[in-house]
Amino acid sequence: MSEANDPPPAPRATVPPGGRVVFDGAAGKLVGDRWESAGTPRGTALLLHGGGQTRHSWFRTAAALAEHGWISIALDARGHGDSDWAPDGDYGTDGLVADLAAVVAALDVPEPPLLIGASMGGMTSLVGQGERGDLARALVLVDIVPRVEPDGVARIIAFMRGNPDGFASLDEVAEAVRAYNPHRKRPPSPEGLRKNVRLREDGRWYWHWDPAFLRIESEPRRSTSYERATAAAAAIRVPTLLVRGAQSDIVSDEGVAELLELIPGARHVDVTATGHMVAGDDNDVFTRTVLDFLADEAV
Numbered sequence: 001m002s003e004a005n006d007p008p009p010a011p012r013a014t015v016p017p018g019g020r021v022v023f024d025g026a027a028g029k030l031v032g033d034r035w036e037s038a039g040t041p042r043g044t045a046l047l048l049h050g051g052g053q054t055r056h057s058w059f060r061t062a063a064a065l066a067e068h069g070w071i072s073i074a075l076d077a078r079g080h081g082d083s084d085w086a087p088d089g090d091y092g093t094d095g096l097v098a099d100l101a102a103v104v105a106a107l108d109v110p111e112p113p114l115l116i117g118a119s120m121g122g123m124t125s126l127v128g129q130g131e132r133g134d135l136a137r138a139l140v141l142v143d144i145v146p147r148v149e150p151d152g153v154a155r156i157i158a159f160m161r162g163n164p165d166g167f168a169s170l171d172e173v174a175e176a177v178r179a180y181n182p183h184r185k186r187p188p189s190p191e192g193l194r195k196n197v198r199l200r201e202d203g204r205w206y207w208h209w210d211p212a213f214l215r216i217e218s219e220p221r222r223s224t225s226y227e228r229a230t231a232a233a234a235a236i237r238v239p240t241l242l243v244r245g246a247q248s249d250i251v252s253d254e255g256v257a258e259l260l261e262l263i264p265g266a267r268h269v270d271v272t273a274t275g276h277m278v279a280g281d282d283n284d285v286f287t288r289t290v291l292d293f294l295a296d297e298a299v
Helices: 055-067 093-107 120-132 150-161 170-180 190-196 211-215 226-234 253-262 283-297
Strands: 002-004 017-024 029-035 043-048 070-075 114-118 138-142 197-199 205-207 240-245 267-271
Touching (some): 017 093, 029 055, 029 093, 043 055, 043 120, 055 283, 114 120, 120 226, 150 170, 150 211, 170 190, 170 205, 190 197, 240 253, 240 283, 267 283
Parallel strands (some): 002 267, 043 070, 043 114, 114 138, 240 267
């Protein structure tokens, strides 16, 4: 087991999004942000968020990848952020994988993209690549393995189902995030949380996802059975990195060991002082970990 402690060098300059991008998913429009720097790109990276997040959770990582030559696209999953809600309320893995396959096909690039997926986004990537074999040139799985810990899953569900009547202020939103993730420093201003919530006509703030998303109780696996996830993992043949939060209650040592056995050659890094939301807890170290992996694997 290794630990990542060295932050990446400061980017040469802030890379603004190249623009809003929209894809036709299997259940409606999927909205993303695109970053790109000058020069010939190394490839395309798709960043897929967790169930309680939106594409904005990847802002700093996507910008850093663009600084290192990647076209980076952070995507809102169906029912999240600015993407369409599924008309039939389908938020299971099959639907998410179908969306991912549609986006990859629409990219029309010479090589499949690098897939970076956190929690739900990681399970979507793992199942999609394992079962189809053509969606990724490499995988970065962020705090997700086939064998997830039930207590940690229950805590995620409790957080996402909390406050069904919304919040009176952004300060209340910030307090809910702090209660779920107490080891993360609370930002001096809650204004950054505007991208994770929406203000409705009743004057209250609500999480930026379709309430129907919570009908599936297997978050972050999204109805994927353990057997299906392990079979998918065993079929993966692309370079794979598992980044676990050292304080994660979702991924155990046993879960890590099993994944490394299922995917020969896969790497594992623990990021100290982080939990399930690794990239948000320590984005600098997380990003350096990903960049080191890409360099070592010559991806």
